[in-house]
Amino acid sequence: MASKTGAISERVVARLSQYRRLLNVLAAEGATHVLSRELASLAGRTAAQVRRDLMALGYAGSSARGYEVAGLLASIRAFLDQPGGQGVALVGVGNLGKALLTHFTGRRPNLAIAAAFDTDPSKANRTINQCRVWAMGHLKDVLKAKKIRVAIIAVPPEAAQAVADALAAAGVRGILNFAPVRLRVPEGVYVEDLDMTVSLEKVAYFARRGADAP
Amino acid sequence: MASKTGAISERVVARLSQYRRLLNVLAAEGATHVLSRELASLAGRTAAQVRRDLMALGYAGSSARGYEVAGLLASIRAFLDQPGGQGVALVGVGNLGKALLTHFTGRRPNLAIAAAFDTDPSKANRTINQCRVWAMGHLKDVLKAKKIRVAIIAVPPEAAQAVADALAAAGVRGILNFAPVRLRVPEGVYVEDLDMTVSLEKVAYFARRGADAP
Numbered sequence: 001m002a003s004k005t006g007a008i009s010e011r012v013v014a015r016l017s018q019y020r021r022l023l024n025v026l027a028a029e030g031a032t033h034v035l036s037r038e039l040a041s042l043a044g045r046t047a048a049q050v051r052r053d054l055m056a057l058g059y060a061g062s063s064a065r066g067y068e069v070a071g072l073l074a075s076i077r078a079f080l081d082q083p084g085g086q087g088v089a090l091v092g093v094g095n096l097g098k099a100l101l102t103h104f105t106g107r108r109p110n111l112a113i114a115a116a117f118d119t120d121p122s123k124a125n126r127t128i129n130q131c132r133v134w135a136m137g138h139l140k141d142v143l144k145a146k147k148i149r150v151a152i153i154a155v156p157p158e159a160a161q162a163v164a165d166a167l168a169a170a171g172v173r174g175i176l177n178f179a180p181v182r183l184r185v186p187e188g189v190y191v192e193d194l195d196m197t198v199s200l201e202k203v204a205y206f207a208r209r210g211a212d213a214p
Numbered sequence: 215m216a217s218k219t220g221a222i223s224e225r226v227v228a229r230l231s232q233y234r235r236l237l238n239v240l241a242a243e244g245a246t247h248v249l250s251r252e253l254a255s256l257a258g259r260t261a262a263q264v265r266r267d268l269m270a271l272g273y274a275g276s277s278a279r280g281y282e283v284a285g286l287l288a289s290i291r292a293f294l295d296q297p298g299g300q301g302v303a304l305v306g307v308g309n310l311g312k313a314l315l316t317h318f319t320g321r322r323p324n325l326a327i328a329a330a331f332d333t334d335p336s337k338a339n340r341t342i343n344q345c346r347v348w349a350m351g352h353l354k355d356v357l358k359a360k361k362i363r364v365a366i367i368a369v370p371p372e373a374a375q376a377v378a379d380a381l382a383a384a385g386v387r388g389i390l391n392f393a394p395v396r397l398r399v400p401e402g403v404y405v406e407d408l409d410m411t412v413s414l415e416k417v418a419y420f421a422r423r424g425a426d427a428p
Contacts, residue, residue, distance in 0.1 A: 010416060010420070013415070013416050013419050013420070014412050014413075014415075014416050017409075017411065017412040017415040017416065018394045018409065018412055021371060021394040021409075021411065021412075022371060022394060022395070025370070025371050025372050029372070042371070042395055042396075043394075043395070043396060044395065044396015044397075045396075080415055080418075080419055082418070082422055086418050086421075086422070088414070088418070095316050095317055095319070096317050098313075098316055099312075099313035099314065099316040099317040100313065100410075102309050102312055102313040102316070103309055103310050103313040103410065104410075104414070105309075108411065108414075108415075111414060111415065111418055149421050149422075150414075150417055150418050150421045152414070156239070157235060157236060157239050157256070158239050158243070172421070173420075173421040173422075174417040174418060174420055174421025174422075175417065176413055176414050176417045180232045180235040180236060180257075181236070181256055181257070181258065182256075182257060182258020182259075183258075190417060190420035190421060191417075192413050192416055192417050194408070194410065194413050195231075195232065195235075196314075196317065196318075196408065197231065197235065197322065198228050198231040198232055198235075199228075199390055199406050199408050200302070200318070200322075200325060200364075200366070200390050201227070201228075201231040201294055201322075201325065202224060202227050202228050202231065202406055203364055203388040203389065203390045203404060203405075203406050204294075204296070204300050204302070204325055204364045204388060205227050205294055206224070206227070206387075206388055206404035207300075207363045207364045207386070207387040207388025207404060208296055208300070208363075208387075208388075
């Protein structure tokens with residue numbers, strides 16, 4: 001398993017996650033085997049890259065019939081997922097936070113939002129999409145009790161750094177950050193930035209520019 | 215204005231959108247001026263890069279007091295926004311589509327979801343978050359009538375390419391794609407891929423790996 005080498009890159013992890021989503025679709029459609037070039041075509045990659053990525057996973061050798069879909073899914077699961085699942089904390093239950101609860105609830109049982117937090121006392125102690133909302137003061141206790149090490153930041157930009165500090169102090173090692181600020185975090189904490197507004201503004205800008213687009 | 219040169223890059227557009235979000239926060243806090251290094255620190259950039267980006271915008275010369283916040287916001291608006299606003303179409307009103315309606319409604323009056331579409335007839339002719347949902351058969355007519363050239367794809371992966379084809383045929387020139395497939399589109403159509411599940415899986419993976427993270 002490549003995970004033992006510790007040398008797997010961010011891009012490979014992202015592609016394995018993408019392959020899994022596509023393989024789940026193929027499995028639901030009844031496919032038992034898939035050729036590397038079929039998977040590559042769906043994913044917008046080359047067949048050579050798909051084979052290289054799956055080899056990094058320790059899954060070698062596609063026969064003439066291609067990869068066995070169920071076996072490949074099991075290998076990706078063994079690589080990407082923590083046995084028993086990983087709980088995720090959500091901080092910020094405004095419009096974006098509620099949207100994320102809607103999106104992620106029930107989607108990935110292995111990676112579910114297990115607790116939500118908000119500074120607004122009127123939101124605390126409520127349950128939204130089967131997820132309990134806590135006051136911020138309970139962050140550390142709840143995260144320790146639930147062994148949560150992954151968090152989503154969906155608070156306004158001016159609050160994001162303080163939330164990141166509190167999450168890191170509570171033992172969080174990975175943050176998906178929806179606020180448009182660059183977070184300063186201790187070494188060993190992984191941050192991925194994702195700004196949907198910026199993405200939509202980019203699309204709108206280049207839609208107007210048309211053929212000028214890069 | 216750099217827009218006249220047509221040479222502005224995707225990265226500059228994304229950074230200008232990010233600066234605007236941060237400047238709006240500063241303005242709301244009562245700031246009238248901002249130094250390039252203050253904006254740079256919030257955005258996680260260097261002061262030199264901030265100055266370069268704003269010069270590309272045609273906004274030169276920060277005095278000792280820095281940039282005037284209101285003037286800078288007006289310049290970014292003139293650059294990024296279409297006068298009179300740009301309507302956005304959403305295709306797919308499942309969990310993710312509903313989440314996006316919640317997130318984008320009322321957020322950016324200049325760039326609002328003006329029509330939603332779904333293949334499920336039980337969703338058509340309803341109004342969700344003030345947005346009318348149409349059956350897919352009405353896509354072309356509604357987009358032409360509302361002059362919509364920007365769209366969001368929030369459908370399952372196996373349906374995404376057919377939706378992209380229909381959008382391009384209806385005159386859409388920019389697509390924000392939440393499906394985990396690489397879309398084939400005609401020249402002149404800009405596509406930005408955004409997969410929240412892949413991002414969260416990456417964060418979860420590197421949170422487990424801890425110090426091995428890149």
